[in-house]
Amino acid sequence: MSLLRTLTRFPRDTILSTSRRYAHTASAHRLPAKKLLWVVAGATLTVSSAFAVRQNTIRLDANVVPPIEPANKDPEFIIDPATGIQFPKTIKVASKVPLPMLSLVGVGVRTVSFLRIQVYSVGFYADLNNPRLKLEPSMTPDEKIQEIVRTCACEIRIVPTRNTPYSHLRDAFIRAITTRLRDGRKDGTTTEEEAIEAASPIRKLKTLFPNTALTKHSPLDIFLYPPTPGQPRVLTFRDLGSIESDWVAREFVLHYFEGEGPSPALKKMVIKAIESL
Structure with missing residues (x-):
């Protein structure tokens, strides 16, 4: 022995x-x-x-910070300096309908609690070559972000730093979207009609996530289709399902840029990237 x-x-x-x-x-x-x-x-x-x-079980609230990988010299990728996770500079989303190439606008880390525990790295992609996109020099950074999300195809890519239960992600998403709904009704940016119509898509959003975990370093792509006249906007969670709602689809992406957003580093990089647009 x-x-x-x-x-x-x-x-x-x-x-x-x-x-x-x-x-x-x-x-x-x-x-x-x-x-x-x-x-x-x-x-x-x-x-x-x-x-x-x-003690080999790592939970979401465990105070564990993964080691940062060496900087990637590949010019086709951008590294999140906080986690070492890399993001391709451009992505092409497979779809039955032709979709544009999306460009990486910014990356950042999502942390939780006062211990600053790293949960995932997040990247924001958008079709910045969309001819309908009208960005004026007089616009504030927040106004430019809103114009991009309202006009273009966009994607949020989430890459967890450890195995993360889908239930944790689901709960965070639902909290964020219901908070925006409540605040929008208070300040008048969301109409009562929009609030009523959003109720059913939000309930569907709760049912999309399985009782399993998103594997460490496996990306979860959340794709926002471009607007189509006469049809509700579609928000697709890769391999999980889709919801159709102009308000929910748009506001889900915009919540990453409300205030400092879930990742201040992401918003900071996105603002820097669009300043010259």
């Missing part, structure tokens, strides 16, 4: 008692001090390692 397995079978008091007997034996036989320290320290280190092996 290995020393690790032997030590984990006994309580801490027994191990400390054993360490004292080592010390007594060393004194009686005049063992060198360095050997004694190695014996005691080795026992302590092995016990600590045993406890670490047992």
Whole structure:
């Protein structure tokens, strides 16, 4: 039986008692001090390692920060400096209808709690070559972002830093969209008709997510189709399903830019990128 397995079978008091007997034996036989320290320290280190092996479940609220990977020299990608996760500069969304190439506008990390735990990296893509897109120099950054989301095909790409339950993502999405609905009704930016029509798509949004986890570093693509006259806007969660609602589809993407947004780093990079547009 290995020393690790032997030590984990006994309580801490027994191990400390054993360490004292080592010390007594060393004194009686005049063992060198360095050997004694190695014996005691080795026992302590092995016990600590045993406890670490047992605690191998990482939860969303665990204070674990993944190591940052070396900078990628590939010019086709941008690295999130906070997590080391890379995003392609352009993406083409597969669809039955022709869709434009989307350009990466910005990336950032999403953190939660006062411990600043990293949950996922997020990238924002948009069809900046859309001829209908009208950005004026007099527009504020927030006005430009709203114009891009209202006019163009867009995508939010989420890449988790660890295995993340879909239920956590679902709850965060629902909180964000219901908060925007409540605030919009208060300040008059959302009409009562829009609020009533949004109720059913929000209920459907709750049902899209399975009772499993999104695997670490596996992207979740949330694609906002461009507006089509006479039809509600479509928001598709890749491999999960879609909802059809002008208000929900648009506001879901815009919530990433409300105030500082879920990722201040994302909004900061997006603003910097569109300043010259």
